[in-house]
Amino acid sequence: MTGIFTDPAIGAGAGRRGPYEAPRGATFIRRQRVAKGLTQPEAAKHCRVSLRTFQRAESGDYVDPSTRRAIERGLGAPW
Numbered sequence: 134m135t136g137i138f139t140d141p142a143i144g145a146g147a148g149r150r151g152p153y154e155a156p157r158g159a160t161f162i163r164r165q166r167v168a169k170g171l172t173q174p175e176a177a178k179h180c181r182v183s184l185r186t187f188q189r190a191e192s193g194d195y196v197d198p199s200t201r202r203a204i205e206r207g208l209g210a211p212w
Contacts, residue, residue: 162191162201165208180207 159167166176177187182204190196190204205212 160191160193161210162187162204162208165205165210166191169208176208180204 166173169176171179173187173191174184177184180187180203182190182200186196186200187204190201196204202212
């Protein structure tokens with residue numbers, strides 16, 4: 134019988150889950166976030182936007198261009 138916490142992604146350290154590297158075709162924002170080792174909530178807080186706004190920007194949905202640029206700069210983009 135397996136326990137509820139046998140999935141290594143769930144039981145790994147600080148409670149972080151999910152992919153540990155960005156998949157091919159990922160947006161620039163996602164690649165930057167994963168490269169810095171941040172979760173979406175951590176990255177949203179770092180970029181000073183709401184979690185939902187960050188999620189929309191990361192998935193490629195429409196976000197105001199100035200907000201998208203602020204997120205990209207917050208994650209280390211040179212522009």
